[in-house]
Amino acid sequence: MNGITMDVGAVAAMRYVKDGIKAAKLVMEHTEHTLIVGEKASIFAISMGLQGPSNLSSPESLEKWIRWRASSCQPNFRKNISPTNGCGPYHLTDRCDKNLSEDDIFAASRANSVLFNRHNHDTISMAAIDKAGRIAVGTSTNGATFKIPGRVGDGPIAGSPAYADDEVGACGATGDGDIMMRFLPCYQAVESMRQGMEPSHAAANAISRIAFKYPDFIGAVFAVNKMVSMPGLAMDGRSNTQ
Template sequence: MTYAMIGTWRMAYEGLSKGLDLLKGGGTSGDAVESAIKKVEDYPFFKSVGYGGLPNENGLVELDSAFMSGDTFGVGAVMGISDVKNPISIARSLSHEHFNSVLVGEGASQYATKNGFERKNMLTPRAKKIWEKRKAEIAEKNLSPYDGHDTVGMVSLDQTGSMSVGTSTSGLFMKKAGRTGDSALVGDGFYVDSDIGGAAATGLGEDIMKGCLCYEIVRLMGTGLSPQEACDKALYPFLRKLKKRFGKIGEFSLVALNKDGQWGVSTNVEFTFAMGTEKEAPAVYIAYPDENDKTKISPITQEWMDAYEKRIKAPID
């Protein structure tokens, strides 16, 4: 059978490439998702996930993560966990539990300690400097404190037909202590069914959770729509409805993969993602919405990749 993975943002690329190598060698979809997201969590220059993630208003890095098996519907999640190296691994461990499978705050951290997961101060000197700079800007220029909310989400299909999905994020920069978004909420930030496919979301969690869009994408794929058709049909009409009802909308981006290895993307902003299959080498693409409720997708240029690398590693003044 075929194998495939898709992940949100340029930051997914290296982890997804590692996950695809596991799948090529006969590895499981769950192992591919966990290993791919751990690679993102461990890279200190990604400001919205794991080590190097930007902190809340008090300077504490609070992490959200979730894992779901498409075979069993087992879901595990942590919200507001701190000082833990790889929240995706804890979420996956919790997905095997029938009770207490979603833990928050100090309880999640205690579970990690009791079960031997590595503890670590997740606030890097670089992230602390960005936080201090933002605090000063807020005080001096009366700026909105909130900035940045990019979740890494991965969906994988292995050679046995098993599918898994995972998410990980440090959430909204300068968020209130204890705030959580969609990333660890099943149906909102992620969903997967091995008989159909899976989806993951990234963007402003407070708005994404109003639509249960990941579940809706999987439901639509189950009616026979392709992943691309399902993504477009789930997102764009909902954006109009939300704008009409709520008056404003944040950023929304979604990725999907079905049981045949086909993929799709929808977004209301410029959005990068990584994808690879048995037949397609891992690569980064960029997506845009168009005026006809469709999504335009193009390969990323090497010039863009080079500029991205330079930007995320630029010194903090």
């Protein structure tokens, strides 16, 4: 994201091309679009000079997948289905109960947040401010391990993993993208700084909104204002702040 023009470039569900962040930059700088996905994103990236198509599987990733299949495809990200401990085929189950309390509803919605932790994430989110004060941000990720094919997390969603405004500052984040995109924490942090909030408070405020609904959420938000003061950092659903 270019903080001067507010232009955004993103790709999602792109296979066979290694350099996702470069592909996103090509979208931003050489198209009028914001987001290109799937097979067409791969074709676009290769047509613009990126290397591919390439087999991106590694011996390590293949071994991990084989172990996952041998463990009945656990963990996975499906809910309200049967079998609950298997690789399918899956069938829908009706778990809707009008008599459930609000706490029960929240507990059910939080169940999958335990699939994300500090050891299965590879998100990189960065902000850069040059000597002229121009701001840009970028985010790259492989997504959740063992995700359902076709799943897109918050990586390409402007305002969730990163956001920049040349008049204010920038923000970057990482965590459970399926939850984070519901809150747009980086947009929130930048807008809080626009209203005069310090970066550390803006970061903590953004992540506390997630923690209120999902107290087991694991993630982090950083914020930096245009004055290039010490950046604010808020970690995980317990809103520890540094």
